[in-house]
Amino acid sequence: AQAKQAPTIIAASMGAIKYMGGFETVAHIVRDLDQSFGITVPIAIHLDHGDYTATKAAIKAGFTSVMFDGSHLPLAENLEKTREIVALAHEQNISVEAEVGS
Numbered sequence: 884a885q886a887k888q889a890p891t892i893i894a895a896s897m898g899a900i901k902y903m904g905g906f907e908t909v910a911h912i913v914r915d916l917d918q919s920f921g922i923t924v925p926i927a928i929h930l931d932h933g934d935y936t937a938t939k940a941a942i943k944a945g946f947t948s949v950m951f952d953g954s955h956l957p958l959a960e961n962l963e964k965t966r967e968i969v970a971l972a973h974e975q976n977i978s979v980e981a982e983v984g985s
Contacts, residue, residue: 890925892948897937900930906937906944914945932982935964942971950980958984 884891893913895903903909913928929948930941938951951968953961965981972979 884924884926885920885922888924890927892927892929894929894931896931897933900937900941906930906940906946910944910946935968938968939971942968942975942977945975946977948978948980950982952982954982954984 895909900906900909903912910928913926916922917926927947928945929950930938930946931950932952933941933949934952938949941949949968949972951965953964956964961981961983965979965983968981969979
């Protein structure tokens with residue numbers, strides 16, 4: 884990414900994050916590596932298909948992008964939780980993708 888001057892997205896699933904030590908650990912690993920290697924291009928840290936709890940944890944840990952997957956929920960509950968996630972994320976300048984259904 885640095886050699887090509889290409890902004891990059893590092894995406895992780897809930898399962899991968901669990902085995903890597905948690906949301907804060909993943910965020911710190913990426914940021915620490917950026918600093919150690921002198922990375923100057925933007926590197927996004929993205930949660931892919933997170934449930935409600937995981938998405939909130941990713942926001943708290945400082946991920947720069949989250950995908951809340953509420954597709955298994957009833958539509959009204961999904962929309963309510965999506966609105967909450969969007970509000971929390973936007974307070975931190977974090978982008979949100981949401982899945983309504985399949």
